[in-house]
Amino acid sequence: MSTTAKTALVGFDEALTRYDPVMGLEVHVELNTATKMFCGCATAFGAEPNTQVCPVCLGLPGALPVVNAKAVESAIRIGLALNCEIAEWCRFARKNYFYPDMPKNFQTSQYDEPIAFEGYVDIDVPADDGSVETFRIEIERAHMEEDTGKSLHVGGATGRIHGADHSLLDYNRAGIPLIEIVTKTIEVPGHRAPAVARAYVNHLRDLMVALDVSDARMDQGSLRADVNLSLKPSGSETLGTRSETKNVNSFRSVERAVRYEIGRHAGILDVGQKVLQETRHFHEADGSTSAGREKSDADDYRYFPEPDLAPVAPSRAWVDELRGTLPEPPAERRKRLQAAWDFAELDMRDIVGAGALDLVDATVRAGSSPTAAKKWWLGELARRSNEQGVDLAALPVTPEQVAGVQALIDSGRINDKLARSVLDGVLAGEGTPDEVVASRGLELVSDDGALGDAVDRAIEANPDVAQKIRDGKVQAAGALIGSVMKEMKGQADAARVRELIIEKLA
Structure with missing residues (x-):
């Protein structure tokens, strides 16, 4: 059976009594280069739609790409900061699939020959008892690619294509340099999985900002995470079928997406159904996910080497020079x-x-x-x-x-x-x-004239309190201070009011 029928969510804690979560995180980082990955178009965020395009990033016939050297430099520095090996020779490939916002009908990316591979990061994850636990996240690869354009679905209630009247396409983002950072399988104690996912993405965000390779603004999409998750029976070594929640754009949402998918997968498995390998949309309003499309495997993309781009072969001297530019580790x-x-x-x-x-x-x-x-x-x-x-x-x-x-x-x-x-x-x-x-008009009133008048009125209105202060009970001044502050709508200098009260009464 598939998961087309609605299944009940299982509570997070209950799910972990029967299943162990397995995660994989893919983080896309938009680089802050002045121009796009393969052409000279600007990359500024928020420009008028389709004003930062040219024949290359629009995929027009005969237009030839040229690699952005600054993007390659940023990719190497990211790889080094992730403790990756840097390839002596790598090349781009064509990833073939159709999307309306991808004008060439293929994405120029890297497949089996990434620029950086076999790395790791150690992340600190706070625990409820105040301690900090360190987890090592192994990095499979960090590869270069280009971003797609952006679709705007108009007329529907959700902003998704379903129910929309029409769609608008903005190709300004098409061709912006991306680094995709892919982890190896992450298996941590189940109750820590959501926090580990959040801390990892947070760590990458801090690292990208420290490297000054991206503004890493999740709210603007310059850093976004795909959350892959599957469940396996507790104690089993057999991995389950994964789902991929796409383009999650906040630390909080990464954590919520992991929690929700654990409950959703458990609900499916508990009733004997099979989890469908698919992409999912995350909904900020309630922390839920919904089905996108069936997820393709690598073979379905028909990768082949990009014939219009020369291989990238960074010299060891250049790599060592860039290693010396790395900032202080987070x-x-x-x-x-x-x-x-x-x-x-x-x-x-x-x-x-x-x-x-x-x-x-x-x-x-x-x-x-x-x-x-x-x-x-x-x-x-x-x-x-x-x-x-x-x-x-x-x-x-x-x-x-x-x-x-x-x-x-x-x-x-x-x-x-x-x-x-x-x-x-x-x-x-x-x-x-x-x-x-x-x-x-929020500035505090500290003028003795105005404050003195207010103090006089407070003393006159509270003779019993005033007498206590005269008798040496200075702590009673708090009531008069409160009266003055109320009259002056909180804009009296409380310290000076106290001094005036004491001067007048004590």
Whole structure:
């Protein structure tokens, strides 16, 4: 039987009592080269549709490709950072299949001769008890290829082709350089599988940014993951049939896709059905997946060497030169920052787990204290990202702006409560923190005249409290401070209000 009929999901924990998950992750990284992989067209994101195209990336007859040397350099640096072997000789191949957004009807990629192969990365995965567990993920290959164009399905309710009235094609993305990083089979304790998948993609994102080969913006599709998953009976060595959830575009979604597919596969296997080898679409709204198309095997793509491109043969001297340009490994960087910030292991685990390390680091470099930077990104901003269902990095606020908010607090111009209103304005696109303070009138009142008048009114309205302070119970001043703050809508300098109360009464 196939899986055409609707099957019930099995709970995650229950599924793991009978099955062991097996994963394979394919991560596509758009390189930040100025031009495309095989032509001179620009690669800027967000340009008007079909304005960054030419005969080569449109696949017109007679147009000949030329390899982008910068893309090859980036591919080698990525391979080295993944501890891969770098091929002394490799070449491109034609991967033949039809898609409307692929104008040549084949994708220029690499098949059995990739530029980088046999690597590994060690990733740290936080555990619930506060410890950090390290997993080694083995890399099968990292190969060069080109991206396809983009289809926009119009008129339907889901944005998918099913139910749409018509489709529009934008070929600006066709031909943009891609590196596809493919893992070997990943088998980890089942309950850790979703977190390991998320941490691995997060690690790659950090690595790509550190290498400066991609902006790795998952929200813009410049880094996206395909999640391959299968289940096998507990203790068995026989692999199950895999599904491939395509183009998952956030760390959170990678984790959710693994959890959902484990439950879906278990539901199918429990009733004696067979899992269909297919691609799946991930749905951000509820974390579910739905069927795409039956998945082809390599033979179905009829790979053959690309006749219009010469092989790539990087010299060992060049490879060694590029090895010297590699940045500090992410794990070492985390340890260095933890020591510099004087953070406990639990603090650093929270930052890494939230995908906020780069954001906190940039905020500190912009002038904030480490503690304040952590407070904002893991507190107020994390709450907002959870409410919106997006990653922290996708929020429309920069580390420099967060540091600017903290600078306003440190200078006494606003307090923590007002800072949240300032962040509201920044997130709404109203300008810099200083501009939001000015336009919304959020600056603290520290003028003794205005504050003194408000204090007098609070004393007059609360004679019993005032008498307690006169009798030496200074802690009772909190009630009067609260009264002043309420009258001044939270914009009074609380420290100065307290000083005035004590001056007047004690």
